[in-house]
Amino acid sequence: MEKPRKGTQTGTFVTYEDSFKIAVAREYLEGKLSQAQLGRKYGLSSGEVVRYFVNWYKKYISQAEVWESGSPLASNADQGLQEELRLAKLKITALEMMINIAEKELDIDIRKKSGTKPPVK
Template structure:
C-alpha cells in the first residue's frame, strides 16, 4: 500500500502523518528484534542439538580416518593420499 492509498483509506489529512507512523513502526520493529535475538540464540532447539552432535561425530570420524591413513602410510611405506596436481595416467 502506498502512502497515498493509506491516506485515502484511513482518511488522513497529511502524508507526513503516515510517514511518521512508518518511521516509528520501523524503530519499534528493530527494537523488538534486538530484544528477541539474544533470547533465541540462547535457546537450542532439539534439531540444532542433533546437528551439533552429528557434526562432532563427523569431525571425530574424519580425524580417525586421517590418523588411520597416516599410520598405514608410515607402516606400509606407500602413498595412499592422492597428491594434489597429480595427473591421471593415459591408457
C-alpha cells in the first residue's frame, strides 16, 4: 500500500489521510509489527510517525467508538454488535482507501463534489 499524502515536503508538513493513519494504527495495535517495522513497511520517515498515528487513533477514533457504544463496559449481547461495528468500520476504511487509489491511478474524481450543478441542456 502506498502512503497517501495531501501535501508536499518542501516547506510544509506532510499530511496523511485519515484512512491511512487508521490502517497503520490498527495494524500496530494488532501487535504483529513494531513501530519501526511499520515505518519501514510504509516508507515513513521513522517509527515516531507510527507512534503519532497510534496516539491520534486512540484519542479521536477510539474515543468516538466508546461514545457510540454508550458505555465502555457493554454486556455480552452488545459485544457481538460491537464486533460487527468494528468490522464494518474496517470495511469502510478499506473501501475509502480503494477509492483514493483508484482516483489517483485513473486520474478521475469518483466522489461527488458538494455544490455541483446539474448539466445545462
